[in-house]
Amino acid sequence: MKNLLYKEFMLAIHPMVWVFALFGLMIFIPNYPNSVFVIYVMMSFIFLFQGSRENNDTFYSALLPIKKRDIVKARFLSILAFEMLSIIMAAVAGISTYFMGYGPMGKQIGSLSNGGGVGIPPTLAFFGFVFLAFAIFNSVFLNMHYHQKFRMLVPMILSSVLGYLPLILAEIFASMQGTPLESISHQLDVVANDTLVCQLLIFLGGIGTYVVSFFLTYFSCAKKFERIDL
């Protein structure tokens, strides 16, 4: 697996995948929806899969002395690595804005209201939705890609749209101040003792969904890949 991951990083992974993973740092940008980086990360995988197809990576890999399912495993681990990298970048940016006073803390003290920003701030709940978004994206895109003989465009569009839905909902609910749904908004975008449990539940729910769907998708795709005639 070590060698296959080396192959992924030396040959298969397009530089743009690295660039888009760093877009987690976009949370530093004031007045900009924090969830947008997720869509960039999702779309960046088109570079990875399109590049692999153009470079005949599947054939190159299939001729090596490795198990066929390990080819899928290496690709899944690469995706995992970049999704996690983007989340770490976003977390670093989110925590930094907290200390800089224009992130969630700003909203809590009622001075800046998310730094004057829009949508959901980088709270624990936000990251729960990010995990959920990636979970949906991975399940839809990877299952469609491997089960439909490496189709790319339709799976990418469909999975990105469906994957981004939870974040759109989060953005909407987080912007309900002054409406009857203000309590939901409060739970999602304020860092305080009374919101901690709700946010922790969303965060853990997001991670749990991500992990479970990741394994289920891997087993399904690996099984399919082993049966495909190349």
Added chain:
Amino acid sequence: MNSNVLEVTNLNKKYPSFELKDVSFSLKQGEIMGFVGRNGAGKTTTIKSMFNIVHPDSGTVLFNGVPFLDHELENKQKLSILLGGIDYYPKTKLKTLSKVTKRFYKDWDETKYALLLKRFSLDENKRVQELSAGMKVKYSLAIALSHHANVLVLDEPTSGLDPISRDELLEIFEKLVDEEKVSILFSTHITSDLEKCADTITYIQQGKIIASKGLKDFKNDYLFIKGEESDTFTKIKDKAISYHSRHNDIEALFKKEDYPSNDTYTPYVPDIDTIMVYLERKNANEEPSI
């Protein structure tokens, strides 16, 4: 010299519009086998089915005496497959590609690799797309020999090469077999290549092996006549595998045992090209006319 490194028995694979039917043949150590057939006859499908790139419906493949599938990873350490030239990672430098590839092989020999690069005049700083078709095959051979593969399976390695490059490559094949004791199975539809270096011929037609034997034996199974049309030809033409007649000139291929002796024509042993053309012509004759 006589042990089989590759033994394919009753390989079957069915597609909606094509079928491999009971493909069986064997490759001996130190042998060059030409795997021949027209385009679409099933050469690539056979190679892919042998090595689990596509999944055969049935059949067994023994590789160095052990079932290929049961010991796939160990077997692939000793196997090199080249499917239609290296067309992967065209923009990557050879040195990067080699750096990645070598990590997968337990017996990688760096010294040998360096020697082979020199011998084949390969510049590691070149990108794959900058190599000529012949150089790409040489690079694949360098990789194969550096991980001590003893069976090289090359699908159409000489296609697209000029006659000089083809000749050079065939000479390399001969040297590899003599010096490195490797065995080579190479598929081709350029039959003149086989005349130059093949020890054995395996002929596939519409997914079925119709002959697998020594080059001379294969050719000696057939007789060819050429001449003016005559009453004799009218009498014997039904015995021919196929024939061509135009403006009173005739050409016909016979199975040796079916050739009716006569004084009009002087039969001779044809070259593989002629055999292939007339075998396939027969096949075309069997199809309904347009």
